[in-house]
Amino acid sequence: MALAYKLIPLFLAWAGAVMVLGRGFPGRRPMVAVAGSAGYAGGLAATFLLVRFLPGDLPFGIIKDAVGAGIILMWGVSVAAVYRSTGRDVPLPWGERFAHTRLGAGICALATGILVGAICACRFTGADASVPVFLLLVLAAVVLACAVLAAERFFFSSLTMYPSGMTVALVAFLLLSSSSILRLDLFSPLTMKVMKFAHDFVHQFFESMLIPDHFFFNSFTWDFIGFFFGKQVGFWGALIIWFVPVLLVALAVNLVRLPAVAHIRQGAQRRKMLAAAIRERRSRLVVPALAAVIFAAAVYQSRFPSVEYWDPKPVSVTASPSGEIFIPKKGEIDLEDEKLHKYLFKQGGREARFFVLMAPSGQWTVDLDACAICKPDGYGQAEGAVLCYYCRTLIPLDTVGKPGGCNPVPVPFTAKDDGIHIDGLTLINRWGETVQATTRIKETGK
Amino acid sequence: MAANIIETSGLTRSYGDICALKPLDLRVAEGEWLSVMGHSGSGKSTLLNIMGGLDRPSGGSLRVGEEDLLALTEDGLARFRRDYVGIIFQQHHLVPYLSAVENVMLAQYFHSVPDEAEARSALERVGLGHRLKNRPGELSGGEQQRVCIARAIINSPKLLLGDEPTGNLDHKSTLMIMELLRELRAEERFTVIMVTHNQEVATWGDRTIYLDDGVLVREERNEQGES
Ligand SMILES: Nc1ncnc2c1ncn2[C@@H]1O[C@H](COP(=O)(O)OP(=O)(O)O)[C@@H](O)[C@H]1O
Numbered sequence A: 001m002a003l004a005y006k007l008i009p010l011f012l013a014w015a016g017a018v019m020v021l022g023r024g025f026p027g028r029r030p031m032v033a034v035a036g037s038a039g040y041a042g043g044l045a046a047t048f049l050l051v052r053f054l055p056g057d058l059p060f061g062i063i064k065d066a067v068g069a070g071i072i073l074m075w076g077v078s079v080a081a082v083y084r085s086t087g088r089d090v091p092l093p094w095g096e097r098f099a100h101t102r103l104g105a106g107i108c109a110l111a112t113g114i115l116v117g118a119i120c121a122c123r124f125t126g127a128d129a130s131v132p133v134f135l136l137l138v139l140a141a142v143v144l145a146c147a148v149l150a151a152e153r154f155f156f157s158s159l160t161m162y163p164s165g166m167t168v169a170l171v172a173f174l175l176l177s178s179s180s181i182l183r184l185d186l187f188s189p190l191t192m193k194v195m196k197f198a199h200d201f202v203h204q205f206f207e208s209m210l211i212p213d214h215f216f217f218n219s220f221t222w223d224f225i226g227f228f229f230g231k232q233v234g235f236w237g238a239l240i241i242w243f244v245p246v247l248l249v250a251l252a253v254n255l256v257r258l259p260a261v262a263h264i265r266q267g268a269q270r271r272k273m274l275a276a277a278i279r280e281r282r283s284r285l286v287v288p289a290l291a292a293v294i295f296a297a298a299v300y301q302s303r304f305p306s307v308e309y310w311d312p313k314p315v316s317v318t319a320s321p322s323g324e325i326f327i328p329k330k331g332e333i334d335l336e337d338e339k340l341h342k343y344l345f346k347q348g349g350r351e352a353r354f355f356v357l358m359a360p361s362g363q364w365t366v367d368l369d370a371c372a373i374c375k376p377d378g379y380g381q382a383e384g385a386v387l388c389y390y391c392r393t394l395i396p397l398d399t400v401g402k403p404g405g406c407n408p409v410p411v412p413f414t415a416k417d418d419g420i421h422i423d424g425l426t427l428i429n430r431w432g433e434t435v436q437a438t439t440r441i442k443e444t445g446k
Numbered sequence B: 001m002a003a004n005i006i007e008t009s010g011l012t013r014s015y016g017d018i019c020a021l022k023p024l025d026l027r028v029a030e031g032e033w034l035s036v037m038g039h040s041g042s043g044k045s046t047l048l049n050i051m052g053g054l055d056r057p058s059g060g061s062l063r064v065g066e067e068d069l070l071a072l073t074e075d076g077l078a079r080f081r082r083d084y085v086g087i088i089f090q091q092h093h094l095v096p097y098l099s100a101v102e103n104v105m106l107a108q109y110f111h112s113v114p115d116e117a118e119a120r121s122a123l124e125r126v127g128l129g130h131r132l133k134n135r136p137g138e139l140s141g142g143e144q145q146r147v148c149i150a151r152a153i154i155n156s157p158k159l160l161l162g163d164e165p166t167g168n169l170d171h172k173s174t175l176m177i178m179e180l181l182r183e184l185r186a187e188e189r190f191t192v193i194m195v196t197h198n199q200e201v202a203t204w205g206d207r208t209i210y211l212d213d214g215v216l217v218r219e220e221r222n223e224q225g226e227s
């Protein structure tokens, strides 16, 4: 039931993509149906197999990269559209001709189908990814595609499709589906990348000329530079990167010159041609407008994922007289349930929050509930990964326990048959060295 | 003999029990000027409105140009009126708070897109080059009717319909309007169908038909009109 609910954005995106393809290749609906469905089935099957036989997060990385390539393609196409609309018509004869062949329609539909299928497969993990599920999903996708293609002819007759609009719309639907899956989400990582870029840029650019009482870089200026270190800059930057192509496509539509009508002598006829051209242009704006709405929906899904995080309250623990913390494997809490379990340890006015986790591989790890970079907001767990609440980075379960980046800071421990043994003082010190250090820098830094 | 722009057969229109138009067979040649006469209530306006696509007949068949008006949907009928028909009424139906040129531009807007230069030159053609910015209330009856003519011809209709356009005008203004229509028809080659009470006005046409109680009772050619 919950799963069916989670499949809604995925099938919505599939229906939308098929609709766009049907509109984009109006004479090739059977081809779109066949190639799209074949692609979907192929993408689904391949991803099921990849997830089963490839370790860790690699399959997800591949799919993410493919969707990312879609974004880059969308940028290229939209910039080209603006270029073509301003200058004289740059001839792209092979492109135009290709887009009108059955092969062109087939390849577009196949590629879209593969990606949508692959994204859909990521919703299923482990035992869920079975042959009956595969058959059921493919059946649903084929039925949906045929229904959409049959219905599409009769609806939205004013919706005009064209290559750049089609690209933007297809990428929008891909992002809508991928952003509904935590591990495929591209928006949060993009936010981080932008933030890091702004951070590095400000550091390198300004620090290289950091002279104490520089003419420009006095403390007043630094107050503004602080803006570049905020989370906001990442969000807005990522938003710009997502939405600019849509705006460019809309701009390109508006820049295309209206047909020359001055030579038509009869006023009524001249105005009619002009009106038709204006109407056509207006109807072309519908596609980027819809794409923008879908992009916004994708951003919303990414910012407010409908995922329930496993977020246990920290349990207070104390050390034995010898300074050792002991956490039993079997007790009130079942440590071996592959979920993270949080604990709070206090000693002499100092404290440390940490968690114990058994990865699906059976590997044990004990880590601070904080990383060396972010504010110690702690971690939650969902869909094969833990997630830093501060920067929303996902860390796959297999890599929890490795140091560096936004990974939780590992703590030395010994796993025995009865439970986990941790040295209290080491724990407290580790928290003090890493976490408090970061906080202190944040407090004093401008 | 030119092709017929209008052909009706067995065309009827009834309002409940009242039969405003009895089965009517009528042909109008392309470029012809047809006058329609009859007593008040004889069905002249009913016939004109049906031919202009403003009203639907109750039965029979009606072809105007390429279009079978009985088969058209509401949208099709609206498109037909836009592309085919210009109408002048006895009451001018101008928008009171818009200037003459804006009133003409409004017709352009509903047809396609407004074009002020073209609207001005249309008003100049009907001799109102000096009253472009005046509102209908500031114009005489004859001038108002000339704005209506400019508005009716601005979208190059094939069919110009008049429902007693000179009914409210004095003799001199009437003659000016008729003269203007004759000039414009010579240039634009549209077909004119003119409903009138006035025998003298009727003789400006090539042919006059007489309606009585919804029946075509008489038809005559006019010597003067065939000049
Ligand atoms: N909307 C209407 N509803 C009912 N009867 C109407 C309507 N319009 C016209 N009629 C009747 O149809 C007949 C013809 O009217 P009309 O064509 O306006 O006459 P004319 O223009 O020749 O004076 C009249 O008897 C009139 O009362």
Ligand SMILES: [Mg+2]
Pocket: B044, B045, B046, B163
């Ligand atoms: Mg009347």
